[in-house]
Amino acid sequence: MSIFVTRRIPESGFAVLRAAGVPFEVGQDDDERPLAHEGLLRGARRHPVLLCHLTDRVDSEVLAGPPTLRGVSQMAVGYDNIDVAAARGLGVPIANTPGVLTDATADLAFALLLAAARRVVEGDRFVRDGRFVAWGPNLMLGAGVGPAPDGAKKVLGIAGFGRIGKAMARRALGFGMRVLAWSRRREDTDGVEWIELDELFAQSDFVSLHLPLSPSTRHLVDARRLALMKPTAFLINTARGPVVDEGALAAVLRARRIAGAGLDVYEREPVVHEGLLGLDNVVLLPHLGSGTIETRARMAVMAAESALAFVRGERAEWELKA
Numbered sequence: 374m375s376i377f378v379t380r381r382i383p384e385s386g387f388a389v390l391r392a393a394g395v396p397f398e399v400g401q402d403d404d405e406r407p408l409a410h411e412g413l414l415r416g417a418r419r420h421p422v423l424l425c426h427l428t429d430r431v432d433s434e435v436l437a438g439p440p441t442l443r444g445v446s447q448m449a450v451g452y453d454n455i456d457v458a459a460a461r462g463l464g465v466p467i468a469n470t471p472g473v474l475t476d477a478t479a480d481l482a483f484a485l486l487l488a489a490a491r492r493v494v495e496g497d498r499f500v501r502d503g504r505f506v507a508w509g510p511n512l513m514l515g516a517g518v519g520p521a522p523d524g525a526k527k528v529l530g531i532a533g534f535g536r537i538g539k540a541m542a543r544r545a546l547g548f549g550m551r552v553l554a555w556s557r558r559r560e561d562t563d564g565v566e567w568i569e570l571d572e573l574f575a576q577s578d579f580v581s582l583h584l585p586l587s588p589s590t591r592h593l594v595d596a597r598r599l600a601l602m603k604p605t606a607f608l609i610n611t612a613r614g615p616v617v618d619e620g621a622l623a624a625v626l627r628a629r630r631i632a633g634a635g636l637d638v639y640e641r642e643p644v645v646h647e648g649l650l651g652l653d654n655v656v657l658l659p660h661l662g663s664g665t666i667e668t669r670a671r672m673a674v675m676a677a678e679s680a681l682a683f684v685r686g687e688r689a690e691w692e693l694k695a
Protein backbone atom coordinates (compact mmCIF):
# COMPACT_ATOMS: atom_id res chain seq x y z
CA MET A 374 0.00 0.00 0.00
CA SER A 375 1.44 3.36 -1.00
CA ILE A 376 0.50 6.99 -1.50
CA PHE A 377 0.88 9.23 -4.54
CA VAL A 378 1.61 12.79 -3.37
CA THR A 379 0.90 14.78 -6.50
CA ARG A 380 3.07 17.79 -5.55
CA ARG A 381 5.63 18.52 -2.87
CA ILE A 382 3.92 19.35 0.43
CA PRO A 383 5.34 21.08 3.53
CA GLU A 384 7.86 18.96 5.41
CA SER A 385 5.44 18.43 8.34
CA GLY A 386 3.29 16.25 6.07
CA PHE A 387 6.21 14.19 4.80
CA ALA A 388 7.30 13.66 8.43
CA VAL A 389 3.90 12.09 9.20
CA LEU A 390 4.17 9.75 6.20
CA ARG A 391 7.76 8.77 7.03
CA ALA A 392 6.93 8.10 10.69
CA ALA A 393 4.16 5.74 9.57
CA GLY A 394 6.60 3.88 7.33
CA VAL A 395 4.19 3.96 4.40
CA PRO A 396 5.92 4.33 1.02
CA PHE A 397 5.03 7.35 -1.07
CA GLU A 398 6.00 8.90 -4.38
CA VAL A 399 5.99 12.62 -5.15
CA GLY A 400 4.66 13.39 -8.63
CA GLN A 401 5.96 16.94 -9.03
CA ASP A 402 8.83 18.37 -7.03
CA ASP A 403 8.72 21.78 -8.69
CA ASP A 404 6.82 24.30 -6.56
CA GLU A 405 6.01 26.53 -9.52
CA ARG A 406 4.08 24.14 -11.71
CA PRO A 407 1.28 21.66 -11.11
CA LEU A 408 1.57 18.05 -12.15
CA ALA A 409 0.37 17.42 -15.71
CA HIS A 410 -2.80 15.33 -15.99
CA GLU A 411 -0.93 12.40 -17.60
CA GLY A 412 1.39 12.35 -14.59
CA LEU A 413 -1.62 12.28 -12.28
CA LEU A 414 -3.14 9.38 -14.22
CA ARG A 415 0.14 7.45 -14.13
CA GLY A 416 0.55 8.04 -10.39
CA ALA A 417 -3.02 6.96 -9.68
CA ARG A 418 -2.40 3.68 -11.53
CA ARG A 419 0.66 2.93 -9.38
CA HIS A 420 -0.63 3.97 -5.95
CA PRO A 421 -4.07 3.31 -4.47
CA VAL A 422 -4.23 6.52 -2.39
CA LEU A 423 -3.87 10.09 -3.66
CA LEU A 424 -2.72 13.09 -1.64
CA CYS A 425 -3.62 15.89 -4.03
CA HIS A 426 -4.14 19.60 -4.49
CA LEU A 427 -6.64 21.98 -6.04
CA THR A 428 -4.47 22.10 -9.18
CA ASP A 429 -5.11 18.38 -9.85
CA ARG A 430 -8.15 17.45 -11.93
CA VAL A 431 -9.29 14.30 -10.16
CA ASP A 432 -11.81 13.06 -12.72
CA SER A 433 -13.51 9.68 -13.18
CA GLU A 434 -10.54 8.38 -15.18
CA VAL A 435 -8.16 9.10 -12.31
CA LEU A 436 -10.58 7.66 -9.75
CA ALA A 437 -11.61 4.51 -11.61
CA GLY A 438 -8.18 3.13 -12.41
CA PRO A 439 -7.69 0.24 -12.67
CA PRO A 440 -7.23 -0.16 -9.86
CA THR A 441 -9.98 1.98 -8.35
CA LEU A 442 -8.50 4.36 -5.80
CA ARG A 443 -8.94 3.62 -2.10
CA GLY A 444 -9.11 7.27 -1.12
CA VAL A 445 -8.39 10.85 -2.11
CA SER A 446 -6.94 13.24 0.44
CA GLN A 447 -7.01 16.85 -0.72
CA MET A 448 -4.75 19.43 0.91
CA ALA A 449 -7.34 22.22 0.73
CA VAL A 450 -10.78 22.94 2.09
CA GLY A 451 -12.28 23.44 -1.40
CA TYR A 452 -12.52 20.33 -3.58
CA ASP A 453 -14.26 21.49 -6.77
CA ASN A 454 -11.34 19.94 -8.72
CA ILE A 455 -12.56 16.48 -7.70
CA ASP A 456 -15.46 14.74 -9.42
CA VAL A 457 -17.30 14.04 -6.17
CA ALA A 458 -20.26 12.35 -7.87
CA ALA A 459 -17.94 9.90 -9.67
CA ALA A 460 -16.04 9.24 -6.43
CA ARG A 461 -19.30 8.51 -4.62
CA GLY A 462 -20.42 6.20 -7.42
CA LEU A 463 -17.15 4.29 -7.15
CA GLY A 464 -17.17 4.30 -3.34
CA VAL A 465 -13.92 6.31 -3.16
CA PRO A 466 -13.77 8.38 0.06
CA ILE A 467 -12.56 11.98 -0.09
CA ALA A 468 -11.06 14.04 2.73
CA ASN A 469 -10.21 17.75 2.84
CA THR A 470 -8.63 20.11 5.38
CA PRO A 471 -11.42 22.20 6.90
CA GLY A 472 -11.17 24.62 9.81
CA VAL A 473 -7.43 25.04 9.95
CA LEU A 474 -7.26 27.69 7.22
CA THR A 475 -10.23 29.77 8.36
CA ASP A 476 -8.28 32.59 10.00
CA ALA A 477 -5.50 32.70 7.42
CA THR A 478 -8.06 33.07 4.62
CA ALA A 479 -10.14 35.66 6.45
CA ASP A 480 -6.94 37.62 7.20
CA LEU A 481 -6.10 37.66 3.51
CA ALA A 482 -9.62 38.69 2.52
CA PHE A 483 -9.42 41.57 4.98
CA ALA A 484 -5.93 42.46 3.73
CA LEU A 485 -7.32 42.66 0.18
CA LEU A 486 -10.21 44.79 1.38
CA LEU A 487 -7.85 47.24 3.10
CA ALA A 488 -5.36 47.20 0.23
CA ALA A 489 -8.02 47.92 -2.40
CA ALA A 490 -9.77 50.59 -0.32
CA ARG A 491 -6.61 52.41 0.79
CA ARG A 492 -4.74 51.95 -2.50
CA VAL A 493 -1.83 50.19 -0.82
CA VAL A 494 -0.43 48.51 -3.92
CA GLU A 495 -0.87 51.61 -6.07
CA GLY A 496 0.91 53.64 -3.39
CA ASP A 497 3.80 51.19 -3.28
CA ARG A 498 4.22 51.43 -7.06
CA PHE A 499 4.01 55.22 -6.86
CA VAL A 500 6.87 55.39 -4.37
CA ARG A 501 9.04 52.88 -6.24
CA ASP A 502 8.48 54.77 -9.50
CA GLY A 503 9.98 57.90 -7.87
CA ARG A 504 6.71 59.81 -8.19
CA PHE A 505 6.42 60.65 -4.47
CA VAL A 506 7.68 64.23 -4.48
CA ALA A 507 5.70 65.67 -1.56
CA TRP A 508 2.85 64.95 0.85
CA GLY A 509 -0.35 66.33 -0.67
CA PRO A 510 -3.81 67.09 0.74
CA ASN A 511 -5.38 65.31 -2.22
CA LEU A 512 -2.73 62.72 -2.85
CA MET A 513 -4.05 59.23 -3.58
CA LEU A 514 -7.16 59.42 -1.41
CA GLY A 515 -8.83 56.10 -0.72
CA ALA A 516 -12.08 54.84 0.75
CA GLY A 517 -12.42 54.61 4.53
CA VAL A 518 -12.95 51.19 6.08
CA GLY A 519 -13.50 51.99 9.75
CA PRO A 520 -16.13 54.54 10.87
CA ALA A 521 -15.97 57.96 9.21
CA PRO A 522 -15.21 61.04 11.36
CA ASP A 523 -18.98 61.58 11.74
CA GLY A 524 -19.32 58.01 13.06
CA ALA A 525 -20.98 56.63 9.91
CA LYS A 526 -20.20 52.94 9.55
CA LYS A 527 -19.03 51.29 6.35
CA VAL A 528 -21.05 48.22 5.35
CA LEU A 529 -19.48 44.85 4.63
CA GLY A 530 -21.71 42.30 2.86
CA ILE A 531 -20.57 38.71 3.29
CA ALA A 532 -21.88 36.26 0.69
CA GLY A 533 -21.45 32.75 2.10
CA PHE A 534 -21.55 32.51 5.88
CA GLY A 535 -19.55 29.38 6.69
CA ARG A 536 -16.42 29.30 8.83
CA ILE A 537 -14.47 31.81 6.73
CA GLY A 538 -17.43 34.14 6.24
CA LYS A 539 -17.94 34.24 10.01
CA ALA A 540 -14.23 34.89 10.60
CA MET A 541 -14.48 37.78 8.14
CA ALA A 542 -17.47 39.14 10.10
CA ARG A 543 -15.47 39.08 13.35
CA ARG A 544 -12.70 41.10 11.72
CA ALA A 545 -15.13 43.62 10.25
CA LEU A 546 -16.97 44.07 13.57
CA GLY A 547 -13.58 44.73 15.19
CA PHE A 548 -13.04 47.48 12.62
CA GLY A 549 -16.37 49.07 13.53
CA MET A 550 -18.16 48.10 10.33
CA ARG A 551 -21.82 47.20 9.91
CA VAL A 552 -22.00 43.59 8.73
CA LEU A 553 -24.64 42.06 6.43
CA ALA A 554 -24.62 38.38 5.52
CA TRP A 555 -26.31 35.98 3.17
CA SER A 556 -26.02 32.27 2.67
CA ARG A 557 -28.36 29.52 1.56
CA ARG A 558 -29.10 28.48 5.12
CA ARG A 559 -30.00 31.40 7.35
CA GLU A 560 -27.96 31.59 10.52
CA ASP A 561 -28.44 34.36 13.07
CA THR A 562 -25.22 35.64 14.59
CA ASP A 563 -24.76 38.49 17.07
CA GLY A 564 -23.96 41.77 15.38
CA VAL A 565 -24.64 40.46 11.85
CA GLU A 566 -27.79 41.33 9.87
CA TRP A 567 -29.31 38.75 7.53
CA ILE A 568 -30.23 40.02 4.07
CA GLU A 569 -31.23 38.72 0.63
CA LEU A 570 -28.36 38.40 -1.83
CA ASP A 571 -29.38 41.14 -4.26
CA GLU A 572 -29.97 43.54 -1.38
CA LEU A 573 -26.54 42.66 0.00
CA PHE A 574 -24.97 43.69 -3.30
CA ALA A 575 -27.01 46.90 -3.41
CA GLN A 576 -26.39 48.03 0.18
CA SER A 577 -22.75 47.10 0.81
CA ASP A 578 -19.66 49.28 0.57
CA PHE A 579 -17.61 46.07 0.37
CA VAL A 580 -18.85 42.66 -0.80
CA SER A 581 -16.70 39.70 0.21
CA LEU A 582 -17.29 36.24 -1.27
CA HIS A 583 -16.94 33.11 0.86
CA LEU A 584 -18.89 30.49 -1.10
CA PRO A 585 -17.73 27.12 -2.38
CA LEU A 586 -17.79 26.64 -6.15
CA SER A 587 -20.72 24.54 -7.31
CA PRO A 588 -23.08 24.64 -10.31
CA SER A 589 -25.33 26.98 -8.31
CA THR A 590 -22.56 29.44 -7.39
CA ARG A 591 -20.80 29.57 -10.79
CA HIS A 592 -21.13 33.16 -12.02
CA LEU A 593 -23.25 34.03 -9.00
CA VAL A 594 -21.61 37.44 -9.41
CA ASP A 595 -22.60 38.27 -12.98
CA ALA A 596 -23.17 41.52 -14.86
CA ARG A 597 -26.63 41.89 -13.31
CA ARG A 598 -25.39 41.59 -9.71
CA LEU A 599 -22.38 43.82 -10.38
CA ALA A 600 -24.80 46.45 -11.71
CA LEU A 601 -26.56 46.41 -8.33
CA MET A 602 -23.39 47.56 -6.54
CA LYS A 603 -22.78 51.17 -5.53
CA PRO A 604 -20.27 53.05 -7.72
CA THR A 605 -18.19 53.50 -4.54
CA ALA A 606 -18.22 49.78 -3.63
CA PHE A 607 -15.50 47.11 -3.76
CA LEU A 608 -15.67 43.37 -4.50
CA ILE A 609 -13.35 40.97 -2.66
CA ASN A 610 -12.97 37.35 -3.81
CA THR A 611 -10.90 34.80 -1.88
CA ALA A 612 -13.34 31.92 -2.58
CA ARG A 613 -13.12 30.50 -6.10
CA GLY A 614 -12.63 32.43 -9.33
CA PRO A 615 -15.59 31.04 -11.32
CA VAL A 616 -18.01 32.41 -8.70
CA VAL A 617 -17.43 35.72 -10.53
CA ASP A 618 -17.89 36.43 -14.24
CA GLU A 619 -14.40 37.87 -14.65
CA GLY A 620 -15.13 39.50 -18.02
CA ALA A 621 -18.11 41.33 -16.52
CA LEU A 622 -16.02 42.37 -13.52
CA ALA A 623 -13.21 43.71 -15.73
CA ALA A 624 -15.79 45.75 -17.67
CA VAL A 625 -17.33 47.42 -14.59
CA LEU A 626 -13.91 48.13 -13.09
CA ARG A 627 -12.66 49.66 -16.33
CA ALA A 628 -15.78 51.84 -16.60
CA ARG A 629 -15.40 52.75 -12.88
CA ARG A 630 -18.94 51.48 -12.40
CA ILE A 631 -17.64 50.13 -9.09
CA ALA A 632 -14.69 51.55 -7.18
CA GLY A 633 -12.40 48.55 -7.05
CA ALA A 634 -11.75 44.91 -6.32
CA GLY A 635 -9.35 42.61 -4.51
CA LEU A 636 -8.92 39.16 -6.05
CA ASP A 637 -7.01 36.12 -4.85
CA VAL A 638 -8.67 33.63 -7.22
CA TYR A 639 -9.45 33.58 -10.95
CA GLU A 640 -11.85 31.99 -13.35
CA ARG A 641 -9.18 30.15 -15.36
CA GLU A 642 -6.37 30.00 -12.84
CA PRO A 643 -3.49 30.73 -13.27
CA VAL A 644 -4.65 32.79 -16.27
CA VAL A 645 -5.93 36.21 -15.26
CA HIS A 646 -8.42 37.99 -17.53
CA GLU A 647 -6.29 40.41 -19.52
CA GLY A 648 -8.84 43.16 -18.95
CA LEU A 649 -7.89 43.12 -15.27
CA LEU A 650 -4.13 43.26 -15.66
CA GLY A 651 -3.91 46.88 -16.80
CA LEU A 652 -6.28 48.30 -14.18
CA ASP A 653 -5.02 50.12 -11.09
CA ASN A 654 -8.30 49.75 -9.18
CA VAL A 655 -7.88 46.01 -8.65
CA VAL A 656 -5.41 44.25 -6.35
CA LEU A 657 -4.38 40.82 -7.68
CA LEU A 658 -2.84 38.02 -5.60
CA PRO A 659 -1.78 34.50 -6.66
CA HIS A 660 -4.26 32.39 -4.61
CA LEU A 661 -2.59 32.89 -1.23
CA GLY A 662 -5.65 32.54 1.04
CA SER A 663 -4.33 29.72 3.20
CA GLY A 664 -0.70 30.61 2.53
CA THR A 665 0.84 31.05 5.95
CA ILE A 666 3.71 28.86 7.11
CA GLU A 667 1.75 27.63 10.12
CA THR A 668 -1.49 26.94 8.24
CA ARG A 669 0.10 25.09 5.34
CA ALA A 670 2.16 23.02 7.79
CA ARG A 671 -1.02 21.92 9.56
CA MET A 672 -2.89 21.31 6.29
CA ALA A 673 -0.06 19.01 5.18
CA VAL A 674 -0.31 17.03 8.44
CA MET A 675 -4.09 16.67 8.10
CA ALA A 676 -3.80 15.58 4.47
CA ALA A 677 -1.08 13.07 5.35
CA GLU A 678 -3.14 11.64 8.22
CA SER A 679 -6.17 11.21 5.97
CA ALA A 680 -4.06 9.51 3.30
CA LEU A 681 -2.71 7.10 5.94
CA ALA A 682 -6.23 6.34 7.16
CA PHE A 683 -7.21 5.43 3.58
CA VAL A 684 -4.13 3.20 3.23
CA ARG A 685 -5.22 1.37 6.39
CA GLY A 686 -8.78 1.08 5.11
CA GLU A 687 -10.01 3.29 7.97
CA ARG A 688 -12.33 6.25 7.98
CA ALA A 689 -10.42 9.55 7.87
CA GLU A 690 -11.26 12.17 10.51
CA TRP A 691 -11.90 14.85 7.85
CA GLU A 692 -13.68 12.59 5.37
CA LEU A 693 -16.55 14.25 3.49
CA LYS A 694 -19.96 13.05 4.55
CA ALA A 695 -21.78 10.96 1.98
Ligand code: DGY
Pocket residue numbers: 427448449450451452474662663
Ligand atom coordinates in the same frame (compact mmCIF):
# COMPACT_ATOMS: atom_id res chain seq x y z
C1 DGY B 1 -8.52 25.94 -0.18
O1 DGY B 1 -8.11 25.32 0.79
O2 DGY B 1 -9.54 25.61 -0.78
C2 DGY B 1 -7.75 27.15 -0.61
O3 DGY B 1 -8.26 27.71 -1.75
C3 DGY B 1 -6.29 26.85 -0.80
O4 DGY B 1 -5.75 26.43 0.37
